[in-house]
Amino acid sequence: MKNTLLLDQLIKIQQQQMISFHMPGHKNGRIFERLPYKNFKNILTYIDTTEISGTDNLHHPKGAIKKAQERASRLMGSEETFFLVNGSTSGIYSMIMAVTNPGDKVIIGRNCHKAVINGLILGDCIPCYLAPTVDPVQGIALEITPASVERMLLEQPDAKAVVITYPTYHGVASDLKKIAEIVHKYDKILLVDEAHGAHLGLSEALPKTALECGADIVVQSTHKTLPAFTQSSMLHIQGSRVDRDKLKFMLRLHQSSSPSYLLMASLDVAMTIYESHGKELMGELLNHVKEFKSSMKEYEGVVLFDEDDFSEATASLYTLDPTKLWISLQRKGISGVQLEEELRSTFGIQMELSNLYGVLGIGTIGNEKKDFIQLAKAIEGINSLSKTYTSYTTIIGHNVKSPLMMEIPQWALTPKEALYREKRTVRLQEAIGLISGTTITPYPPGIPILMPGEVINKGLIQYIKAITSMGMEVIGLKDDTQLLIDVIK
Known part of the structure; x- marks a missing residue:
């Protein structure tokens, strides 16, 4: 048989047995080995099906999908929840176009994902940008302040909605409850891209969920921080400010007419794990993160994006999601790009992203203690190396x-x-x-x-x-x- 090019490459990467501090949240399927519900990993090819008798229909659910969405709604605290099989992107498009008409203004954070911009293009809307505060040392976007939201609402009284990213990729959570109060005071609609916050309801030590803060529509990338397959997401709605029939039409418009039952099943499995083991696993994860960060304090060259390491410009920061690990070795003259490459090539650890300043790791309930031990050893080793790096400022x-x-x-x-x-x-x-x-x-x-x-x-x-x-x-x-x-x- 001829080579299967993409499959061969994926198998090659899998065989390297990299430690995952990147998406998806199931961490190379390891959580399904620890929690083998219904032999899920081994039956995937058998349950890849379509709309036949008994499988239900995502775009008109009456049976199993309807019940699964209702359970997700109960667990996530919404009034109604919709499974997304075209990623959070389809949910973002749908929520923007559900609350606007062509030519409308929408207030958005400048640190938004490109899906928000593309949603405005599709809806022919005009963006009004909110600038986040920024940490000048790490170059990281911080919060969107409630005061800046109110100023923009006063400057753009005809804006239809406000879109906030909460939390950010780096785990920064703005004062969303106060923002929601301000948005609703001016009779506008609050849309939240909570792609990186599907896990927030699992611990009081994490920022409040967007729904708890009062958002009208929330989109979550379940696959990013919970054990669902890539591209599996959810949209949640509450309150009476949104035309739900228009929203449902937009969801049909922006999603496949042949939705993947594998993706929907993975969302359901993720909710089972969330309900049965989520809080316990999150407690373990937070302990692992705490121990890792504590061990990093010993090394002068290592800077974490943590409450204790904020520069003066971050003094007004509202709150952080501790499961996001920002690590910088700028003091050693090592860029984030160089650090990511060293972690991958020398220590078999794959981070989520890197830039000029540092690397970002995403910790989820799919990670285990040994992952953090290996990461700590790797950072210690790189920090103590006599190897000379070409400083990015030199380049x-x-x-x-x-x-x-x-x-x-x-x-x-x-x-x-x-x-x-x-x-x-x-x-x-x-x-x-x-x-x-x-x-x-x-x-x-x-x-x-x-x-x-x-x-x-x-x-x-x-x-x-x-x-x-x-x-x-x-x-x-x-x-x-x-x-x-x-x-x-």
Whole structure:
């Protein structure tokens, strides 16, 4: 038989037995070995089916899917819950378009995922950006303050909704309860991208869930922090501010008409684990994280994104999700890209993402104590190495800073207007002052730094050149080597 190219590559990676501090939350299926419900791992090919008698229909559920969604609703604290098989992306598109009409304004955090921007393009809406506070040392987006939300609502009284990312990729949770009170005071709708917070209800030591804070619609990537398969997500709704029939239509519009029963079954299994073992496993995870962070305090070169390590600019930070592990060895002259590569190639540990400053690991109830022990040993080893690294400041210079620390670029066209305008391709360094015809997104985390319709400035060009020179992947460029970009003609 000829080689199965993608399958062979996936098997090759699996055989390396990497320690996972990345998505999905089941950690290479290990949690299904510890909790082997219904022999789930071994029957997957047999339950890949379609809408036949007894399987129910996601877009008109009356039987098993309906009951599974109702249980998820009870466990997650919503009034109604919908399974998503096209990822949180489909949920974000649906919730935005369910509460807006073409031409409406939507207030969004500038640190949003690209799915939010794409949702505005699809709905032909106009974004009004909220700038998060930023840690200047780590270049990490912090909170969206309630005061900034209220200011924007006063400046844009005709905005229909507010979209907040809660918590962020790095685990920062804004004062969402206060934000919800402000949004509702002005009779607007609060939409929350809680992609990284499906686990928050498992412990009082974690930030409150978005539903507990008063959000109207919440989208969660169940697969990111709970044991569901990649692309398996949920949408939750409460209250009377949203037209639910319109929302259901949008969910049908943005999801496959042939939904995967494997993905839906994995959501149901994730809820079983959540209900039966979730709090116990989360308690163990939080202990492992606490022990790991405590051990890191011994090493002068290691900086964690933790309450004890905040710079002065983070003093107003609301709260953090401790299951997110931000680790920086900048003091050793080691960039995050270099640190990620060292962890993977030398110690067999795969992190979630890296950038100029550090690496991010995602801890979930699928991780075990031994994972954190190995990570601690690896960081200790790298921190104490006599190996000489080429400092990223030597490569890119001292003047390059995160786009989050820059002013939000001026916009000349709405994202949808820019999408349909005629374009031409230029070299990145020749694009200063031109209007972007594309979205530029370092990946991960998938947070755009330049939107269609925005004017390209020198600082953005410097940053894009810097991160590509360090080996980071940037989606939206026409050519990674020559750094070509589409601009409005």
